[in-house]
Amino acid sequence: MDVLIVGAAGQLGTELRIRSQLRGYNTTAVDRSQLDISDTTSVNELVTRLKPSVIINAAAYTAVDRAETDVVTAYAVNRDGPLNLAKACANADIPLLHVSTDYxxxxxxxxxxxxxxxxxxxxxxGQSKYAGEIAVATTLQKQLTLRVSWVFSATGNNFVRTILRLAKERDELKIVADQTGAPTWAGDIAEVLLTVVDRMNQNNPIPWGLYHYTGSPVTTWHAFAETICDQAFELGMLDKKPIIHPITTAEYPTVAKRPQNSMLDCTHILNELNISQANWNNGLRKVLTTWNG
Ligand SMILES: NC(=O)c1ccc[n+]([C@@H]2O[C@H](COP(=O)([O-])OP(=O)(O)OC[C@H]3O[C@@H](n4cnc5c(N)ncnc54)[C@H](OP(=O)(O)O)[C@@H]3O)[C@@H](O)[C@H]2O)c1
Incomplete structure (x- = not known):
């Protein structure tokens, strides 16, 4: 299998590259400096030159608050980029594995x-990501779009990094406790997508379409922060555990509105692809034990 991973320097892209190479697939992983997915010509040129068997799109504009004022870029990356990839896949008659969001x-x-x-x-x-989902689904039949939530990994800016930094700086934190959802380790998402590639490699039929996948169990940002600090303290990464006060969304205003309920039902992926949810506590432990600041 010749696997092309775009957006390869992000949280998911990094995990995909490592795991795809470990599986022995001929993997080309390109970051934004090597391929801007919003550039139609560059996308077509690369796909024509590499002739991959499948493309996995890990590229996205993920700055949720900045997107409110950077609308043009958010749509270029989250709608036009996936459209470019889907068109290139349709021309080459290869599948696209795409990723979307609870937002x-x-x-x-x-x-x-x-x-x-x-x-x-x-x-x-969320609007630009939804537009991207539609662009992919209406352009390409052999596409799998995976909606995930609350992604964390050992790289990049994410909630785990923020909490570890704040826990070192402060004795007390205030974290939102009225938004419900499920953290999802980028390593687990990469495994799901590569399981689909494995099925392709074994010539097993793929039920294409839209799927939800998150870690388990459901929690709140507040309880997730508590778990991060507990695990980091146990591993000797923190000298002390901060007191973490629960607050409401109203007490922590953000530029972009977040969904109160981010819970995604993952029954469909279990039934169709036999993929069950991983416990995010295990992913968190792996992330913290490989943490390099
Ligand atoms: N992060 C979350 O909490 C979360 C939650 C739900 C769903 N998701 C979805 O999960 C997927 C993976 O997210 P992630 O957390 O791995 O995101 P990430 O860490 O922000 O990585 C996204 C990558 O895309 C790259 N990129 C941005 N614009 C690009 C362009 N025009 N062409 C090519 N690459 C470009 C970024 O490069 P630069 O850094 O150089 O800009 C970055 O390396 C995305 O589809 C995202 O929408 C994420």
Whole structure:
């Protein structure tokens, strides 16, 4: 299998590159400096030259608050980029594995969202990602779009990094406790996507389409912060555990509105692809034990 990974320097891209190479696939992993997915000509040239068997899109504009004022770039990366990739895949008759987000939902539902629920994104990031989902689904039949939530890894800016920094700087933290969702380790997402590649490699049929996948169990940002500090303290990464006060979303205003309920129902991926949710506590432990500041 010749696997092309775009957006390879991000949290998911990094995990995909390592795991794809470990599996022995002929892997080309390009970061933004090597391929800007919003540049149609560059996308077509690279796909024509490499002739990959599959493309995995790990590239995205993920700065949720900045997207509110950087609308043009957010849409260029999150809608036009996936469209370019889907068109190139359609021309080459190869599949695209794409990634989307829980932020396509407004969060008003009281139970986990499933794939048939209607998106209603609250901000530019979610709107641009939803537009990307539609662009891919209407351009290419052999596409798998995986909606994930609350992604963390040992690289990049994420909640784990923020909490570790604040826990070292302060004795007390205030963390939002009324948003519910599930942290998802980038390593687990990479495994899901590469399981699909494995199926392709074994010539097993793939039920293409839209899937939800998150870590387990569901939690809040506040409880996630508590777990990060507990584990980091146990591993000797913190001298002390800060007191973490629960606060409401209203007490922590952000530029972009976040969904109150980010829970994604992952039954469909279990039934169709036999992929079960990983416990994010294990992913967190792996991330912290390989942490290099
Ligand atoms: N992070 C989360 O909490 C979260 C939650 C739900 C869903 N997701 C989705 O999960 C996927 C992976 O996210 P992630 O956390 O791995 O994101 P990430 O760490 O921000 O990585 C995204 C990568 O895309 C690159 N990129 C940006 N614009 C590009 C362009 N025009 N062409 C090529 N590459 C470009 C970025 O490069 P630069 O850094 O150089 O800009 C970055 O390396 C995305 O689809 C995201 O929407 C993420």
């Amino acid at each position: 396509v939902f407004d969060g008003h539902k009281l139970t986990p969202y499933n794939e048939t629920d209607t998106p209603n994104p609250q901000g530019v990031y």
